[in-house]
Amino acid sequence: MSSNRPLASPNHQSRSTVRAAALTIALAAVGVIGMAAPPTQAASAQTQASTCRGEGVDPNALIRYQSDVVIKAPLSTVFALQTDVERWPTWQPPVLTMKRLDPGPLRKGSRFRWTTPAPATPTTPATTLNITSTVHQLKRNSCIRWSGPAIGEGLSIDEGVHVWTFTKVRGGVRVHTEETWTGAQVEADVPTATEALGGGLEAWLRDLKTTAEAANGRNR
Numbered sequence: 595m596s597s598n599r600p601l602a603s604p605n606h607q608s609r610s611t612v613r614a615a616a617l618t619i620a621l622a623a624v625g626v627i628g629m630a631a632p633p634t635q636a637a638s639a640q641t642q643a644s645t646c647r648g649e650g651v652d653p654n655a656l657i658r659y660q661s662d663v664v665i666k667a668p669l670s671t672v673f674a675l676q677t678d679v680e681r682w683p684t685w686q687p688p689v690l691t692m693k694r695l696d697p698g699p700l701r702k703g704s705r706f707r708w709t710t711p712a713p714a715t716p717t718t719p720a721t722t723l724n725i726t727s728t729v730h731q732l733k734r735n736s737c738i739r740w741s742g743p744a745i746g747e748g749l750s751i752d753e754g755v756h757v758w759t760f761t762k763v764r765g766g767v768r769v770h771t772e773e774t775w776t777g778a779q780v781e782a783d784v785p786t787a788t789e790a791l792g793g794g795l796e797a798w799l800r801d802l803k804t805t806a807e808a809a810n811g812r813n814r
Contacts, residue, residue: 644757644772646737649730651755655774656784659792662770663799664763667810672767673735673760675806679706685805686798690722700738704729721746725754736760752777769802771795 643650644660651658665672675685677700682689688710695705707726727742737759744751756773773795780787 644737644759644770646731646739646757646759647733649739649757651757651772651774652753652776655755655776656781657775657787657791658772659788659795660770660772661792661795661799662768663803664766664768665803665806666766667806669735669760669762669767671809672769672802672806675809676758676760676769676802677732677738679708682708686801688794688797695726700729700732702729702732721749723749727756749779750777751775751780769799771799 675681679700680692680694682692690709690711692706692708695707696703698704705726705728707724709722709724711720711722723744723746725742725744727740729738729740731737731739737757739755739757741753741755743753753776754773757771759770761768761770773791775787775791
């Protein structure tokens with residue numbers, strides 16, 4: 595899925611400008627500012643491919659990251675929290691707004707639009723990224739896969755593909771996530787974009803763990 599806004603050509607930017615723009619997009623798209631992925635996690639991002647109903651992330655993407663966490667809560671609680679996208683703003687501070695674009699439970703073909711801030715840099719103004727995600731695969735209490743572009747004023751990720759899997763383990767649920775990005779701006783500085791993507795996913799997992807375990811404690 596490609597952006598409906600033209601991308602700036604890296605050939606007409608200095609290396610520092612490209613690097614700053616790529617970092618801004620990367621940080622803003624995950625809604626995490628100034629947070630880097632642990633080097634060991636980034637290095638392990640190539641070790642396993644996540645799939646949902648046989649489909650995974652973009653195999654040709656230059657920017658990819660994966661990680662997981664064990665959450666001490668019932669599988670049904672964790673899966674419901676992650677897939678109730680309309681409530682994301684209540685437990686994920688970087689999600690400013692969220693709107694379902696179709697009625698009924700989340701399922702294959704469901705679409706939702708959400709926003710997250712992008713800070714100003716020396717070369718780009720502060721803006722808000724609009725992300726339109728489409729669910730392609732979903733298996734209850736097992737996995738979900740969605741994709742979509744992130745578009746802001748002067749900033750763009752052509753497509754992000756995101757896979758989540760949920761597995762019962764001793765003491766709780768193992769949540770595994772993997773995401774890829776494609777687009778000329780982020781691909782202009784792959785290491786920086788990958789580091790920022792990793793920081794965002796690690797923060798998402800922490801927020802999911804904190805919220806699910808708190809809910810589990812209240813329900814005991």
